[in-house]
Amino acid sequence: MGSNAAEGRQATAASSTPPAIELRGISKAFGPVQANKDISLSVRKGAIHGIVGENGAGKSTLMSILYGFYKADAGEIFINGEQVHIHNSQDAIAAGIGMVFQHFKLVENFTVLENVILGAEEGAMLRPSLAKARELLGRLAEEYELSVDPDALIEDLTVGHQQRVEILKALYRKADILILDEPTGVLTPSEADHLFRILRNLRDEGKTIILITHKLREIMEITDTVSVMRRGEMTATVETASTSPEELAELMVGRKVLLQVEKKPAEPRDVVLEIEDLKVTDENGVERLKGISLQVRAGEILGIAGVSGNGQSELLEVLGGYRTASGSIRLNGRALDLSGRHSDGQSRRAAGIAHVPEDRQREGLIMEFAAWENIAFGYHNDPRYNRNALFMDNAALRADTREKMERFDVRPPIPELAARNFSGGNQQKIVLAREIERNPDLLLVGQPTRGVDIGAIEFIHKRIIELRDQGKAILLVSVELEEILSLSDRIAVMFDGRIMGERLPHETDEKELGLLMAGMQNGEAA
Amino acid sequence: MEHSQEFILFLVTLNQMITVSVVLIFAGLAGLFSERSGIFDIGLEGKMLISAFFAAAVSYETGNVWIGMLGGIAASMVFAVIHGVTSITFRGNQLISGVALNFLASGLTVVLGNAWYQKGGQTPALSGAARFHPIELPFADALRDVPLLGPIYADVISGHKPLVYVAFALVPLTWWILFRTRFGLRLRAVGENPASVDTAGISVIRLRFAAVLIAGVLCGMAGAYLSTSQGAAFGREMTAGRGYIALAALIFAKWRPWYLLMATLLFGLLEAISNLFPNIDVFGLFTIPVQFTQALPYILTVVILAGFVGKAVPPRAGGEPYVKER
Numbered sequence: 001m002g003s004n005a006a007e008g009r010q011a012t013a014a015s016s017t018p019p020a021i022e023l024r025g026i027s028k029a030f031g032p033v034q035a036n037k038d039i040s041l042s043v044r045k046g047a048i049h050g051i052v053g054e055n056g057a058g059k060s061t062l063m064s065i066l067y068g069f070y071k072a073d074a075g076e077i078f079i080n081g082e083q084v085h086i087h088n089s090q091d092a093i094a095a096g097i098g099m100v101f102q103h104f105k106l107v108e109n110f111t112v113l114e115n116v117i118l119g120a121e122e123g124a125m126l127r128p129s130l131a132k133a134r135e136l137l138g139r140l141a142e143e144y145e146l147s148v149d150p151d152a153l154i155e156d157l158t159v160g161h162q163q164r165v166e167i168l169k170a171l172y173r174k175a176d177i178l179i180l181d182e183p184t185g186v187l188t189p190s191e192a193d194h195l196f197r198i199l200r201n202l203r204d205e206g207k208t209i210i211l212i213t214h215k216l217r218e219i220m221e222i223t224d225t226v227s228v229m230r231r232g233e234m235t236a237t238v239e240t241a242s243t244s245p246e247e248l249a250e251l252m253v254g255r256k257v258l259l260q261v262e263k264k265p266a267e268p269r270d271v272v273l274e275i276e277d278l279k280v281t282d283e284n285g286v287e288r289l290k291g292i293s294l295q296v297r298a299g300e301i302l303g304i305a306g307v308s309g310n311g312q313s314e315l316l317e318v319l320g321g322y323r324t325a326s327g328s329i330r331l332n333g334r335a336l337d338l339s340g341r342h343s344d345g346q347s348r349r350a351a352g353i354a355h356v357p358e359d360r361q362r363e364g365l366i367m368e369f370a371a372w373e374n375i376a377f378g379y380h381n382d383p384r385y386n387r388n389a390l391f392m393d394n395a396a397l398r399a400d401t402r403e404k405m406e407r408f409d410v411r412p413p414i415p416e417l418a419a420r421n422f423s424g425g426n427q428q429k430i431v432l433a434r435e436i437e438r439n440p441d442l443l444l445v446g447q448p449t450r451g452v453d454i455g456a457i458e459f460i461h462k463r464i465i466e467l468r469d470q471g472k473a474i475l476l477v478s479v480e481l482e483e484i485l486s487l488s489d490r491i492a493v494m495f496d497g498r499i500m501g502e503r504l505p506h507e508t509d510e511k512e513l514g515l516l517m518a519g520m521q522n523g524e525a526a
Numbered sequence: 527m528e529h530s531q532e533f534i535l536f537l538v539t540l541n542q543m544i545t546v547s548v549v550l551i552f553a554g555l556a557g558l559f560s561e562r563s564g565i566f567d568i569g570l571e572g573k574m575l576i577s578a579f580f581a582a583a584v585s586y587e588t589g590n591v592w593i594g595m596l597g598g599i600a601a602s603m604v605f606a607v608i609h610g611v612t613s614i615t616f617r618g619n620q621l622i623s624g625v626a627l628n629f630l631a632s633g634l635t636v637v638l639g640n641a642w643y644q645k646g647g648q649t650p651a652l653s654g655a656a657r658f659h660p661i662e663l664p665f666a667d668a669l670r671d672v673p674l675l676g677p678i679y680a681d682v683i684s685g686h687k688p689l690v691y692v693a694f695a696l697v698p699l700t701w702w703i704l705f706r707t708r709f710g711l712r713l714r715a716v717g718e719n720p721a722s723v724d725t726a727g728i729s730v731i732r733l734r735f736a737a738v739l740i741a742g743v744l745c746g747m748a749g750a751y752l753s754t755s756q757g758a759a760f761g762r763e764m765t766a767g768r769g770y771i772a773l774a775a776l777i778f779a780k781w782r783p784w785y786l787l788m789a790t791l792l793f794g795l796l797e798a799i800s801n802l803f804p805n806i807d808v809f810g811l812f813t814i815p816v817q818f819t820q821a822l823p824y825i826l827t828v829v830i831l832a833g834f835v836g837k838a839v840p841p842r843a844g845g846e847p848y849v850k851e852r
Contacts (some may be wrong), residue, residue, distance in 0.1 A: 067725075069850065090727030105722040107715045108842070118715050119726025121708040129708075169726075 018081025020045040020177055020208035021066070026075030028061055035061040037232040039075070043225070048199060048209045050219040050240070052252055053229035054307060054479065059212045060102075062229070063179050067099045068092040079177070091257045093120075098170025102181045104162050108155040112148050112165050113137070116172050133172060140171055144201040145194065159284060160191035167198065178202065179210045184218060186286055186307060196222050214252075214307045216245045216518035230254050249514035253481060261458075263465045266489035268297035270474035272334075273319075273442050278312045278327035280497075288314040289325065290497040296442065301464065301474040303488025303505075305481060307517050311360055311497040312477045316446050319475070320355040321348035332441060349378055355436035356428075358446030358477065364431040365419040372401040372415035389392050408433040409459060425456025432463060449483060461487060481510050481517075489502075495519045529677065539798050540682045544604030544690060544802070545756060549765075551693040553772035554779070554786045555700050556741035560703065562781060563737030564717035564843040568624030568798030569609055571769025572631035577602040577749025579635040580775035582760035583642065585656040585841065591754050596625075598753075605631065606742025614734045616845070617847030628769075630711040636762050647762035649664055649753070658687040658755040689751045694787075696744075701783040703844045713737055717841035720848040745769075767824065774827040777838045796822040 019042040028036040035058045043049040053059050065072045068086040077084050084095045092099070106115050113133050122129040134150050141147035148157070148164050157165070163183060170178055180199075184192040199209055199222060211223060219226050220240065227237040228251040236251050273296040276349055280289040289311045296302045306312050317323035324339040331351050337343045348355070357363035365374050376385055376397055384400065387393040398415045405413040409431045410422070419427055428448065435443065445464060449457040464487060478484050484491055485505050493500040493516035500516040515521075553570045560567040577598035585594025602756035605627050612618040636647040643649055670680040704710040712733055716723045720730045748768075753760040771793055779785035797808075800823075804816035 085668055088727060089725050093727050099725070101725070105719065105725040107718045107722050110715065114711060114715075115722070118711060118722060119728045124708050126706055126708060170807060248777070 001152060012241050017045060019043055020047075020080060021210070022081075023062075023066070024076045024078070026062065026065060026077075027073045028065060028070060029073055034232050036065070036072070036159065039229075039232075039234045041227055041234060041237065041481065043208055043210065045080070045208055045392065046203060046206045047224040048203050048211060048222055050211045050213060050223035051229060052214060052216065052219055052225040052226060052248060054252060055213065057229040057252075058232040059229050060181060063099070063181060063210070063212060066179065067097060091174070093173050095517060096174065096176040098167075098173060098175030098178050100163065100166040100170065100178065100180045100183060101302040102183075104166055105156045106162060106165060109153055111151050111153055112157075112168075113150045115154060115165055116150075116169050118169075120173050120313040136172060137168060140168060143205070146171075146198055158191075160188070160194065163187070163191075163195065164198070175210045176206075178212070179212070181212045182214070182309075183211070184213065184215065186284070188286075192218075201443075203445065211414070216248055216515070216520055218451040219248065220245060224290050228252050245515060245518065245520045246511065249518055249520070250511050253510045254512040254517075261461050261465065261486045264469065266300045266468065268489070269471060270298050272298050272332060273475065274328075274330040276328045276330075278315070278325055278329065280311070280318060280323060280325045283312070285476065286439070288497050291327070292494075292497075292499055294492060294499065296473040296475055298441075298467045298473050299468060299471045300489040301468050301476055301487055303484040303491045304475070304477045304494055305484045305491055305513055305517060306477075306479070306494035308479050310494045310517075312494055313446070313496075315494075316355070316358060316444055316475075316477055319348070319353060319442075319444050320357065321345040321353075345378060349438070349440075352441035352524070353444060354438050354440035354442070355444040356431050356435050356446060356448060358450075360424075360427055360431050365427060368418055370416050370418055370421070371405065371430055372398045374419050374430060375401040375415075377434070379434070379438070404433040404437055405430070407437075408463070423456075425452040425460075428452055428460060429456065432460060436463060436467055440472065443467060444475050446476075446477045447479065448476070449478075481513055484513075485510070493517055528748070533677075533800040535802075537614065537677055537681045539795070539802055540678070541685075542798035542802060543791060543794040544682065544686065545794075546797045547790045548690050548693045549748050549756070549768050550772045550775055550790035550793055551697065551787065552689075552744050552751065553769055554629065554775050554790050555696055556744035556748070557773055557776045558700065558781055558783065558786060559713070559737045559744070560741040561844055562717045562841055563713050563719060563734045564841055564846065564848075565609075565613055565734055565738055566620040566624065566637055566740055566845045567609070567738075568621050568770075569605065569627035570624075570741075570748075570772055571765050571767065572628035573602040573742060573745035574752065574769055575604045575628075575631040575635055575765045576605055577746040578753040578764055579631075579639065579649065579749075579760045581746075581750035582753040582786070583638075583650060585652050585754050586650050589654070589656050591652070591656050591658050594754055598750035599743055600751060602746030604738065606738050606745070610735050610738040613847065614738070617849065620845050620847075623823040632763065635760070639718040639760065639762070643847070647761040651759045653758070656754070657758055658689060658751075660687055661683045661691070671703060682837055687751075687755045689747060689755050692747065693751075697783050697787045704783065709736075710816070714841075717843055720843050724848070724850065734848075771823055771827050774830045777840070778830045780838045781841065793823050793826065796826060 011480045019114060021043040023039060023041040026036050026039040039062060051059050061070065064070045066077065068088045068091050077086060079095045086092050086095065113130050117129045120133060137150050146164050146168060146495040148161050148168065154162060154165065183195060187195060203209055213219065223240045225237065226240050228248060229237045230252060273290055275294040278289050278292040282288050283418045292315060304312055314323060321344045324343055326338065331353065336351060337347065361367055385392055385397045402413060402416040405415065410426050410429045419430065422430065448460050448464065452460065464474060476487055488505055491503045491505055491508065493513055495517060496519060499519060553574060557567050557570055571836055580601035581594045581598030584597030585591045588594065609623050609627060612623040613620040639647040639649060666680040666684035668674045704714065712723060712728060716733045723733065724730050752764055757764065775786060775789035775793055778789040800819035804819060806814040806819060808814060
């Protein structure tokens with residue numbers, strides 16, 4: 001399926017009335033990163049339009065431009081056929097655009113009414129605005145199944161109800177265009193169904209809705225038209241009815257040139273890590289892991305693919321010892337403490353787990369600290385780093401750091417340099433050096449090459465495979481399918497807190513994995 | 527009508543409590559506006575001190591206490607603007623900015639005082655129109671003979687200086703602004719979740735500046751009251767930590783105007799007691815030394831700040847500069 005066919009279908013979709021939203025040639029760069037590249041989009045009035053794409057494809061940036069959070073470097077915006085200039089949220093609201101952010105923008109200890117009128121009050125006094133909002137909320141509740149107790153405090157509401165407040169806020173401001181950014185990420189399935197009913201009701205009343213998501217099931221279920229974004233570009237816009245999840249997955253993931261990594265076939269030995277029915281519920285009461293079972297053997301790399309936010313981070317955090325969970329995890333046959341006194345990073349390291357966290361700048365390093373100080377993290381008790389019970393042996397620590405930096409080709413190999421002053425690739429090598437040189441039984445690696453240059457990627461991949469060949473077990477989490485396919489000996493795909501399936505890299509392709517990542521199994525919604 | 531000595535002492539204590547509470551009410555309300563908008567204000571003390579100095583100096587030079595008060599407010603506003611620019615515009619550390627202003631006020635008042643008046647940091651004594659004078663409320667004398675309420679009206683409520691009545695009137699006014707007006711709603715919102723205000727299309731920076739400037743005006747009045755109403759000249763360090771006590775009262779009051787009034791009156795009562803009864807005799811057994819009674823307000827401050835009086839939840843965005851997120 002080529003993009004020509006997609007464009008052809010888009011043309012037939014255009015009607016005589018001007019489109020509710022039309023974007024022409026929108027571009028936006030953050031430094032050297034081109035987040036949006038010459039994007040054109042047209043959404044007809046009264047449609048639900050989906051925008052799908054992987055993480056970092058540029059969906060949120062595009063919508064932030066539409067809502068006035070960012071200024072586009074180039075391009076024009078037309079609303080109902082008229083050009084508008086959106087410099088801030090106020091302009092966007094005036095143009096009839098409402099936005100429901102992924103992270104709600106509500107005042108927690110205000111009532112629903114107060115949140116709804118905030119910034120759109122009728123006059124200097126609150127009373128008339130509150131009365132008007134109360135009446136309107138009553139009407140909207142009936143019309144769109146949008147019922148919320150107007151006097152409840154936001155902090156007492158469920159996430160689903162909080163989201164309704166966000167929608168009510170937009171409607172109170174007379175929004176005709178509603179943008180929702182990953183709205184179902186925080187919802188339970190029944191809440192999500194209710195949301196979709198609300199959205200359909202809104203569409204039937206002539207509102208235009210843009211739904212940003214990475215879940216193909218939702219796209220197929222609710223949208224009328226859909227656009228696919230990939231690496232900052234709009235790769236296609238099609239009628240939902242005339243496309244299929246397979247086609248969208250392919251458009252979303254693209255056909256990438258595989259980076260070749262030389263490796264021998266794996267020689268898996270004993271099971272090192274055995275996870276059974278692992279469940280995690282987060283602070284908001286949302287279930288993030290819904291019963292994960294996995295095995296990783298010595299001498300193999302298990303790759304976990306998935307769009308971020310589907311539970312991979314939580315899985316790593318549980319294994320790393322800084323999130324509690326229920327279920328069971330056995331390392332070399334011994335059960336790990338998942339919620340008690342010994343569920344911490346120290347105990348996990350002692351048990352033989354090393355962890356290269358997903359976000360090296362937040363979890364892997366302290367950016368203001370020197371490389372040699374960072375090398376000691378988690379291993380301060382190492383007798384080699386300590387002169388006696390009171391004093392650390394900083395000279396030994398520096399010498400050790402220098403050796404590690406040389407072995408891992410960290411440039412420049414200066415232990416005194418603050419972590420901040422190294423490039424992304426070299427920061428990652430510092431973390432890898434710290435963790436790999438501990439000779440762990442199990443290495444957890446999250447997004448090892450995110451924001452890392454090509455040369456360093458190659459080096460990092462080589463070191464991971466070396467470790468595998470030494471007979472260690474490796475659990476790799478990455479949102480880069482390419483990386484998963486080239487490194488892994490087995491691939492598990494996560495979606496919505498579950499394992500969608502396991503595949504062998506030579507028996508699958510990006511298209512199949514893309515479908516699994518979007519929650520589809522054999523073309524069916526999971 | 528004759529009253530017992532105890533009753534008269536009681537009235538005098540209440541009268542004194544009101545007099546000394548006023549500074550805390552002004553400063554506390556200043557802190558309330560600022561902190562409700564999410565800007566911590568350690569600099570209440572410094573703003574009051576600089577205002578007290580300029581109010582006294584300008585009153586002395588012009589011979590008009592009202593112009594003096596405006597001078598004090600202006601000085602306090604300059605400090606407020608500095609705090610706003612560092613902590614809102616440049617997103618600096620609010621505590622450091624406040625502490626720096628306190629030091630600046632402490633030094634500047636003495637240096638200027640010495641340079642201008644050569645009295646060791648004091649300003650010349652104020653008299654006549656250069657000071658505030660008490661106001662007799664209507665019918666104070668006529669009602670004096672009404673049992674119980676009469677003397678309270680005549681001797682406790684009536685006969686204070688104008689700023690006293692302003693301070694007490696500001697409490698319900700602040701409540702009304704905060705909970706009944708658009709400005710108040712936005713102010714409270716910006717201190718809780720500035721992103722909600724920003725996405726609603728309202729300027730976070732402008733709102734916070736408004737709050738900080740209001741705090742400047744109120745601290746200015748507090749300072750002017752100290753040197754031209756409660757006292758009759760500026761003396762070095764005359765605020766004596768009242769800015770910090772006001773912050774403690776604000777925490778005690780959980781950032782609510784009416785609670786704040788209660789808290790400041792409690793502090794005022796302790797201060798009044800220490801002023802009027804330096805040595806308290808306990809059943810003839812022993813005497814509570816004057817040092818202890820004088821330390822009472824400060825002890826209570828420490829107790830409150832240490833969190834012994836229930837959990838106070840400050841505005842959630844307090845102390846954090848607002849940075850637009852993606």
